[in-house]
Amino acid sequence: MSLKFVESDIANLPEVYRNFYHVIITFIPKERVFVDPIRTLAYGADASFYSMLPKLVVKVKSPEEMANILKEANKVNIPVTFRAAGTSLSGQSITDSVLLVATEGWHKYSIGPGGESIALEPGIIGAEANAYLKSYSRKIGPDPATINNAMIGGIAANNASGMCCGTADNSYKTVASMKLIFADGSMLDTGDAASREEFRKTHPSIIQDIEKIRDEITADEELTKLIKHKYKIKNTTGYGLNSFVDYFDPFDIMNHLMIGSEGTLAFITEITYKTVVDHEYKASALMIFKDMNTTCLAVMKLDRDLVAAAEMMDRASLRSVEDEAGMPAYLKTLSPDAASLLVEVRAESKAALDELIEGVKARLADIPTVLPIEFTDVKAEYEVLWHIRKGIFPAVGGMRKPGTSVIIEDVAFPKEKMAEAVPELRNIMDKYHYEDGIIYGHALDGNVHFVVTQTFKTQEEIERYQSLIQDVCNMVVNEYGGSLKAEHGTGRNMAPFVEMEWGQTAYRFMRKLKNVFDKDNTLNPDVIITDNQLLYIQNLKPMAQAHEIIDKCIECGFCEINCPSKNLTATPRQRIVVQREIARLRQTGEDNTRLRRLEEDYAYFGDETCATDGLCSTTCPVGINTGEHTKHYRANLMGDRGKSIGRFITQNFAGVTTMARLGLTSAGLAHSILGTSLMGGLTQGLHSLSGHKVPLWNPCMPGAGKTPDPSQSKKGVAGRKVVYFPSCVSRTMGGASAVDKDKRQLSQVMIQLMEKAGYEVIFPREMDKLCCGMPFESKGLFESADKMSSELEKELLVVSNNGEYPIVCDTSPCIYRMRKMMDKKLKMFEPLEFIHDYLLELLNFNKEQETIAVHVTCSSTKLGLKEKFKKVAEACATTVVMPEKVRCCGFAGDKGFEVPELNESALAELKDCLPADCSAGYSNSRTCEMGLSHRSGLSYQSIVYLVDRCTTAK
Structure with a gap:
């Protein structure tokens, strides 16, 4: 089953895109070229507060495919935008033209001798790269807060940094070489001499233009001085003109120009990083100061030779997390003006760590603190402190009003001016009634984030945000000589202000650079370089309220890494994006045809292929379980008819499971007669003919299970009793499959293991009538699920002697629901946990x-x-x-x-x-x-x- 192909989707494209589609499907399977409303919508949203609707979305899986697509797009002047994880915050990975998604297939890597370098393709997540390097005690330099979710392509293209890497270990400073594809489809490996020589022959004008720009910049003493000054702090506004000051060779310059170029100059197919040491010994301290001014004075005393990170948080930031479980109690006692600095030191030995700690205390000895400075090198303790910092942005996202957007801005000031600049930033926020906004940041680099929430539903609200940004830009640039974008990239958000920050001369060179590599402006137009001065307040993302479970979503995409359907249909974020658009269309009534199509396609795209596993909630900053929303969606679809079916099954549960056993026995018999090949073909045919209503058999399907006989229970060691509830899954299909090595029933092995450990195994009565309700819940049959759960709970309370004896269920999803729904007196374990806690x-x-x-x-x-x-x-x-x-x-x-x-x-x-x-x-x-x-x-x-x-x- 899949989304249906509708010829009119292609016919409705503008002619140039229609022709382009027919060309690229000659070398890209059409299953990876999307033109339908639901997928173009779903991929058209990233983590920013902008959204655009691509005309085409293409999943590109190799450098060869990418080169051919760029070549064809270049021929007909069609703009393209590259995208990896889509966690960027400034609108870099959206387009109304062609979106090229580089995630699947881009996972190759190789590690250099001693782990001192690593070559990575763009689809590798930052944390995965560090996992590959762990055995070498090394890591990549960039450490953005999104490292567990962002992919290397975006980390490099945006020059993303983070809390610890500063300006010393970011992508710009640690890049060794790159493999690139340019707008005309040509390729270059900057780390290969033969490739460089070939490129010099085939593209002499690019080399000559780079050399000319280099010579002009270095000849301009005032401009060179400005460039050096601006990169003393974090800066990702515009193109990296420091490449021309720091390097002479044109290929070295290109190598570094691509860092932070946001897909506007070329596509990075591979980047080789020089890695950095991952220190074993770490310690952290949360320092509390009376106000923000004092906090900034403390920052001025610290540097990266002494500390690895210093994270500044204002009182509003601390207030946003102080009620969360595990937070230090003293957070609630702080004055309204208090602020904090979370400092981390790292070293290769315990002695060196202790020396750094004493060094920090000595540096700050004359700065008064609200509480004494106390470092901890206990991992569990310093992780609590860092949870404060990492929980700020999610907390704001979770507390905001439904229908509002979360906006995180990203500026940097010279460190010596922070004591003046940060309070002034707060005054500007208050001036435009963003009193609930928070300020925090990477203080060692002068990098300040401020987070506000608002709706863009009215022109008045748009103008309020516009005034805020104009005042902030004026203050950052003209009063303090800072950066408008420190680490989030220019994007659509700050493209109109690049010239304001850099001045006419520098901006003129940036325009030249864009023309050198992309003279037809087909690579991510309007990002970094734009003539549209209102770009930052256009294509603002609507945030229609859809359902209370998902309304908190900030569309960051952190959920996507865990989703089993991410490469098949939708991710949790994409499901939410579509549901919001469906809700918006229902509310406005503006396009009923589009609404009906989205609703129809969502059945497979969003519902049928959702595993409802809930893993999305484990990495969601605001804890959203999109699977729970899917269950409610299913409940609404089934209505009263579904509830009636659920009631019938619960009333006849023992009979239903008996029929299921008979079905498995029959399937096993048929398999033994027909053989695997014929059995598979036959059931595949029935599965297809029935519209996927007949389940698809596979060779690993188990045999029928059995319900244990309680009368066979043996006496155990005195006082050692356990209640064993075999789930309905194991009672139904706990038998062996054709491929199972051990042919025993699961319940038989469970009982044998527990008796081996001296336990007397106790069973619930009338087990065949009992179920935790999990199968019903997954279908959205909440009433039936809760009824089954309640009946099981009553029986378990009885047989466990009101919770005295531990209870083991042999299926982990069942235990998860049982713990969620049942009396907390019951001590319930799935088998692995019981083995670990009781049998080891x-x-x-x-x-x-x-x-x-x-x-x-x-x-x-x-x-x-x-x-x-x-x-x-x-x-x-x-x-x-x-x-x-x-x-x-x-x-x-x-x-x-x-x-x-x-x-x-x-x-x-x-x-x-x-x-x-x-x-x-x-x-x-x-x-x-x-x-x-x-x-x-x-x-x-x-x-x-x-x-x-x-x-x-x-």
Whole structure:
């Protein structure tokens, strides 16, 4: 199943785009070229407060494809914009023309000797790059706050920096070489002598123009002085003219010009970074000062030779997080004028760390503090302090009024002027009634962020923001000689003000640069260089209220990394973008045809391919679980008819599960008679003919399960009792599949393991009638889900002696719901957690010489069980592989049968992540294990099988 292809979508394109479409689908599969309303809308939004609707969206997967697309676009003068993760805040990755998405397929990397360099393609997430370098105790220099979500392409193209890298370790300072594709489709590897020589021959005018600009800039003493001065602090406004001052060779100049060029000069297909040391020893202190002026005076005493980071936060910033769990109690006691500095020091030894701490205290000895300065080198403690800083922006986003946008601006002042500049910035914010706005930033670099929220629904509101920006720009540039964009890139937000900051002479060279590399202005036009002085208040993103669950979304895109459907249909952010547009169209009634099309296409794009796993909430700054919204969407679709079906199933639950067992038994029998090939072909045909209503069989489908016989329970060690609730999933499909290594029933192994540890196993009564409600909840049948959950809760309270005995359920998603819904007196565990917390000390573990794979399910991830999984697995096997890129498996209960392409897409990288000697895989959810087995070619079973095999009774 997929989104339907509508010929009129192409026919409605302007002729030049229509022709372009037909040309590029000769070398790009049309499945990766989007012209339909729902996907162009979904990809047209990034993390900024702007939005535009692309005419075409193309998923590009290789340098060759990118070169050919640029060549064809250049022929007909069609503008293109490059995009990776879309976490940029200034509108750099949106367009109303052609959007080229470079995420899938751009994951290659190579590490130089000793980890001192690393070559990265643009689709690699920053944190992934650091994970590759971890064993070398090194990392890439840039450390933006978005490093867990932003991709290398955007980090380099925007010269994103962060809290610690400053101006010394950012992309500009640490780039070694690049592979580039220019507007005409030509390629250059700046790190390869042969490539440089070839480019010099084929593009002599570019080399000559670069050399001419270099000579003109360096001959202008006043301009050279200005450039050197402006890059003493963070600056990403305009093009990097410091390239002409810092370097002489034209290829070195090009190498550095591309940093921060925001896709307006060329496309970066690979960047090689010189890496930096990742210090082992760290300590942090949250310093509280009486006011912002005193805080800024403290900043002036510090430098990067002494401290790695110094994060400034005003009182409003601290107030936004002071009520969160785990925050220091003293935050609530601070005066209205108080401000803070979060300082971190790093070193390669404990002695050196202690020396730095004393150095900081000595430097600040004459600056009065509200509380004594206390550093901590305990990881758990300093992580709490950094959670304060990292929680500020999300807190503002979560507290804002529904329908408003979150705007984060990004300026820098000379450090010695911060004590005057920051209070004046606050005065300007108050002048235009942004009293609730907050100020914080990377103080060592003079980098100040200010965050405000507002709607753009009226002209009055737009003009209020316009006045704010004009006053801020005037103050930053004309009063303090600062930067209008310190680390977020110029974008559409500050393009109209580049000349204001740099002056006519410097801006004239920037225009020349754009013309050198992109004379037809087809690469991301209006970003950095523009003639439109009102660009920053145009194409403002509407934020229609759609549903209380998703109205808090700030569209940052942090959720996307976890989503199993991200490469198939939609991400959580994209689902929300579409729902907001549907809500807007319903409210305005302006385009009913478009509304109906979006609603129709959303069925597959947003609903059917949503796994509702909730992992999106784990990286969402405001904790939104888009899967919960999908469940409500499903509930509305089903209405009263769905509720009736749910009631019938709950009333006849034992019979329904019996029928399911019979179905699995019949499928197993058919498979044994027909064989895998014929069985697969037959069920594929039925699946297609039924409109995907008939579940799709696969060779890893398990046999029928059994309900344990309570009468067979054995007495355990005195006082050692456990309640075992076999989930309806394991009771129905707990039997072996054709690929399972261990053919025993899951419940049999669970009981054997617990009895081996001396436990008397107690069972709920009438188990076949019991269910946690999870299957009903996933379908949006909340009434039925809660009824089943309530009945199970009552029974568990009885058999656990009102919570005295621990309760184990063999399926992790079930335990997740049970913990969420049931009486907190009940001590409930999924099997891995019970093994870790109760059985590690009661059993002898015999480690086997083998390599195994472990998959931590979504539920276990949300329960924080990853490290426990690792510990138990490593007690059983010499080598444990936990693929970082494999998150949700996408099987999602019955989705693996109904929408198998979701499971296939989610696990597309699984095989490549597993070493050749991997013998088996383990998890803790039967349905997930089916999908994992099918996509990996390995046998995946519950980790209970592994532990039972590797342990003996003490």
